[in-house]
Amino acid sequence: MRYAVVIERAGSNYSAYVPDLPGCIATAPTAEAVESEIRDAIRFHIEGLRADGDPVPEPTSRAEYVDA
Template sequence: MHYMVVIEEGPTSFGAYVPDLPGCIAVGESSQEALQLIQEAIELHIEELKSEGLNIPVPHSSSSFVEVHA
């Protein structure tokens, strides 16, 4: 499965989250580290859902960029 990951740069770190998996987050010192950690977090999140007998959310989020003239 392919889940969309959002990475946001903060003042001192990078945060990552998965819109289709509420509560699945990670923080790293770089965007690359945040991406690596969120991949691990996704796998653990899915394992936990399975162990609790819950359904695994199907990925459905997408993203696009729009250009604006400011």
């Protein structure tokens, strides 16, 4: 599955979250590191949902850049 991920600068580090997986977040000192961390977080989150017998949400969010 392919999930949309939002990466934001948060002061001196970066944070990331997955809109379709509430509670799935990561932080790291660089954008590159937070990308790696959120990949791991997504896998861990989905494993936890399956282990608990909960449904795994289908990816429905998408991200676009808009010129203003």
